[in-house]
Amino acid sequence: MSSPDSMTSRLGRLLSAPPISIELLPGDRSDWAASTPPEHAPFLFIERNLGIPQKLVYRIYIEAGLLLNHLRPRLRALQRNLLLPLEENVIRELHDMSAILLVVNPAHHTALNARKTLILGGHLSPTIELGFTNALLTLRDGSKQSTLWHHRRWLLRRIHQSTLSPSPSTDGVSTPRRVQGDADDTLVHYLIPADALQAELDVTARACELYERNYHAWAHRAVLLSYIVSLPSSSSSTLMAEERRWTRAWLARHVADYSAAQYACQLEAALPRSAMATPNIALAHVGEDEGSAASHALSLVRSYPTHETLWLYLRGALSGSPSSPRSPARLYAEHALAEKDAWTHAVRFLAWVLWQEGAIKASAKVVRRITMVAEHEESEVSGITAVSSSEAIVAIIQSSISSPELGE
Template sequence: MGPLDNQVQLIQKLAEILSHPPVSLEILPGGLEEWTSTDLVEESRRPTVEFPFIYLEGNLGIPKKVLYKLYMVAVHLFKLSRSISDLCWASTSVILLTNPAHQTALNAHKRLVLNGFLEPVKELEFTDLLFRGASECMKQSILWDYRRWLINRLYPVRLSMSNPNSTFRLWTTSGDLQPLPDIPPSVIIEEFNVIRKSCEGYPRNYHAWTHHYFVVDVLGVQLATQSTSSRIYYDILANEYNSLRLWINHHISDYSAMYHLCGLGRLLHDLELNCIHLRSGTLFPVVEDISLAEHALTLITSYPSHESLWMYLRGAIGLLPEGQRREVLQRIESLAPKSYYYRQFVAWAQLASIL
C-alpha cells in the first residue's frame, strides 16, 4: 500500500470517528513525531502511522500537522469523488474540520442531505462537534447558517403569527417574518447549550448570538400560537432569561449577551401583556424578580470602567416605567458622579428623552 492509499484510509477513519461524535475534540499542537514520544496515560493508544490520533474514552485529539496533511489529500479526493459517495462525505468532513469556511465542501454536505445520504440529525451533531473542537469553526457564519438550514429541513411544519404586526414580532426584524419551524422543546434547549458553549470558546461570538436570535424567535411564536404546551415553552424562555443574566455576571464585556438579555426582557413583557392563554396560576413568577436595570447597576458598581455595562444599562432602563428612570440616574450619580461613562450616559439619556 502506497503513502497516498494510507492517507485515504486515514481520511475515511477520521470521518467515521467524527460521524459518531466523540465526547470532545481537540486539535493538538505539533505532529505525529512529537506525540509518539510523549508520555500518555496507560489506557491511551499511542499514535502510529496507521492511526496518528489520540483517542481515549471517547475523547479525540488530532495533531495539527497530521490534520493539515490529511486536508491536502482530502481536497484532492473531493475533486475526484462523485457528488454522492462515501469518499465525497469523508473528504468534505475532513475539509470542514480544517477549513470551516470552505463553502464548496459545505454545499457538498447539503447535497448529501438532500439526496438522503446524510441525516440532518447526524449533521447537527457534526456541526456541534466542529463548534466544540475548534474556535475557527465557532466563528464561521456559514456553519451557523447551515445549522439553521438543517433545522428547517428536519422540522418542516411551519408556525407563523396570524397578525404580522403583533407585538411579539418586535423581537425580530421585518425580514424575519417568514414562518418558522415547529421545533420540539428538547431541541430548543440543546440549541441554547450549543450557543453557550460556542460563546465560551470564542468570546463575543456574533454569529452564535445571531443563532440565539433565531431560536428565541421560534420560542416566541410557539408561545403565541400554542396554548396546549405554552407552559413548557415559557419555562424554557424564563430559564434562558435567568441563565443569560448569570452568564453576564461572568462575561461583563460581552455586550451581545446583554443586548439579547434586554430583548428577552421585552419579549417576556409582551407575552405577559398579550398572551391570554398564558395567564394562569404561577406562570410568570418563574422569572427572577429583579429588574435588568438593577442588575446593570450592581455590575457597574463593581466594574465602573466597562463600557459594555453602561451600554447594557441603556437597554435595561428602557424597560422600566418612566417614573423609575430618574431614580436610576440619581443612584448612578451617587456611585460615579465624575465618571466619563456616567457623563456619556446622561448625555445619551437627555438626547433620547429617556429622563
C-alpha cells in the same frame, strides 16, 4: 481516490462516527506517538473525543481539497438531479473529504454545500450531520463561524416537522424540496421537542464559553428565543422565565460580553409579547421595579462601573421607559462622575439620558462636545476643571451641548 489505509481515509472514518469533540493538538504526529492507541494512530480517539496533530491535519487538508475538487463533476451532477444514483465509494469520498476540510476551515462553503447536497439526495442523515456540527462547534474557530451556525439551523429545519402545509407537487413525484423558512432563517413553525431545544441552548452556552463575546452563537440563541416566544403559553412562559434567569446569571459572570448584553435586551423586549400570549401568568415587565431589567443592569453597573458593556446594557434596559430626572440610574451616574475610572461611561450615559428626555438633539457637533467632556479634554471644555460637584458637571454637559455655536 484516496487509499483505504491512507491517513486521509483514516481521519475521514473517525470523523464519520461522529466524535463528541475535536481538538487540534500542537505539533506533529511524532509528538503524540507515545499517547496514541495503535488502532487510531496517528490520531487520538478516546471515548469519542478526537485529537488531531495540527501539522499533520494541514497536510491532509491539502490532499482532501484536491480530492474534493476531483469529485466536483459528480457533485454538480447530483445537485442537478438529486435522484441520481452514486457509487458507495464516491459518497464516502464526498463525505470524508468535506469533513476534513471543515475541521481546518469550519466556514468552508464548498464543503458545507457538498454535505447539504448529500443530505438532500438521501446519502447523509441530517441527524448525524447535526452531531458532526456539535463536534465542529467544540473547536474555538468553529464556534464563531456564522456559516456553520446557519448550516445548523438548516439541519434543524430538515430534522423537525413543519407545522405549515407542504407545497403541492406539480408533477406527482416526491422529490426533496426547499423547506419553508430557509429564506428568512427561522425555526418558527417547526415542532422541536423539549430535549432538542435544550440541546441547542446547551450548544450555544458551550460555544459562548469557548469564544468570548461570540456574536454568532448569541444570534443562534436569538433564533431559539423567537421560537420559544411562538410556543403555546403553557410552554413559553416557563421557558422564558428560565431563560431570563440563565441570561442574567451569565452576564453577572461575563461582564464584558456585549453580545450577551444585547441578547438580554432582546429577551426583555420579548417578555411583553410573551406576557400578552400568557395573560394568566405574570411576567416581569421592563422598568425599574424590583426584578426588572433596569434594576438588574444598574446592580451590575454599581458592581463593575468601569465596564462599558454594562452601561450599554443599562441604556438598553431603560429604552422605551426613559428614567425620570432623579431616577436611581441617573443618580448613580452623577455619583460615578466622582470616580476617575467610571467618568467616561457616566458622562456618556447622562448625555444619553438628556437625549431621551429631549433636552438635546443628536448632531455631529453635539456628539463631538460630549466626547470632549467624556475624554477629559479640559482645554476644549472651559470650566470643567473648576467644577467640584456632580450636579455642576451635569449642568456643564447640558449647557455646553445646547450653546448657540453648537446649533445644527
